[in-house]
Amino acid sequence: MKAISRDELVSHLLETGLAGRVATTREHNLRNFARFARRDPDVLFGLDPDGAWGEADVLALMARRCGVNPDPAHRHGVDTIDAELTADALGRLAAVLRRLAEARGSVLLGTGHPSRLQPMYAAYGRALRAAGCATLTPARERSFDMHGADGARPCALDYREQVGVLRVYEETASSNQKGAPRSLGEPVHTHSPQPVRIALAALAEQERTVPDLVLGDHGWACGAGRLGIRSVGFADSNDPAVFVAEEEGHVEVAIPLDDGLRPDCYRMLTAYVLQLAGLSQ
Template sequence: MTVSRDDLVAHLLKTRLAGYVGTLRENNLRNYSRFARRDPDVLFGLDPDTAWSKDEVLALMARRCGVNPDPGYLHGPDTIDPQLTVDALDRLAVVLRETADAGGSVLLGTGHPSHLAAMYAAFGRALHAAGCDLRTPARGRSFAMHFAEGPRRCALDYRERVGVLRVYEESASSNRQDLRPALGDPVHTHSPQPVRIALAALAEEGESLPDLVLGDHGWACGAGRLGLRAVGFADSNDPAVFVAEAAGLVAVTIPLDDGLRSDCYRLLTAYVLQLAGMSQ
């Protein structure tokens, strides 16, 4: 099935991946203020060279994501411009094609415990079929994950065949003598800590760093800050990924609602792979 741009825009609006999205204006503005205050939870590992005011963050998000640009609009629904979403997906297709043509290595990671993993896995299968090496460093690596309420024992792992790395909380039944901890549920995280652990593991093993990191939150920003080519998916309340793109640290940031059912992302995945000449 061929997916046209118009088909995709209609799908984005119907599912509310773009257009009027579920992320409320007050949520967006709160995170823009937190970014301006350099709250680590919304910086995603960035350390901006210049100060950002709340209004400057809003102006950037209006340009790159499509939120309402009016600083006086304080409450209610907010928007993501579907044309900006598709433009970014077009650029993502170019990055995937270039990576495939070069036979590059790819690291897939997500801070979303369920919503986006299937999409990343589909991109991973296509990249692997095109000859790319999918990297899965630090699988089962146990570490103390820092949360607002305090540290918790977690581990990096994956359950998808292609290896989309996520953070899992260690089960209470974990035996510290085991080579790999028993895992509980995957956890939602904004932190760059997971990608730093994954990249450090590659260095420890004498392996080269990946040519592309595909992810979100701290996976994209953390990798980009370390100089790797990174692509990130980001919601309208995730200003850090858009700031990273504006600063040249992230190659492409795709604006969309990142908290919907995994099947909502299938058509956009098909569109990108079709455009990249990597449909399976």
């Protein structure tokens, strides 16, 4: 396979909209920065920030680590992710994966983006498993009530591929009778740290050690990092928690990119990371 240069990667990021002028609007970004400053649980992703983090602080951090427009007077329209910052972060991710592979460590893969990012995580999992790493799948089929602003919804952890990327699935009752067995519906998008906490608790119940790395996004990255477990996370420009977690030392690497594009858009950046990590298959 032909090696991918950094320039080719950056061009791909800009052409696909993974970085550069992204689809996430300035209004959405600023709204989430304000919600983070108010400590809204839905945008904290399980993080309990050490610092004060007012709106201006969050904007300044996101300009520096993600590449959003630093001007507080820019309130509407297009916002940006700096493709060079994305490439830098992907290089740091590759270094983390290379060290993990050299140590033949264990990894827990989980995502709150059940359709868009799952194939990317599965590719990382396959490469790490081929290098001798253990890909962990604790709490498979574990039912729980996932709590959110709209109340609790019955869910379960599971995966549907050879290399397990844990996702949250909504549970559906097979009948209207109370106590009837439930089946899994579609995987759900979630910011919640509950899934990673449940997965880690299941490992503890089995008297197994915590993973050497959690690779994920949203609550998977921040929830694990807040518990002192090494984690890396992909994050959009409206996900300040992951970048705050990196700034405060809870998350090792936060990778800025648009996290809502077609799965095929992430193939080149995945190949680039695996190439740098020496894990290309």
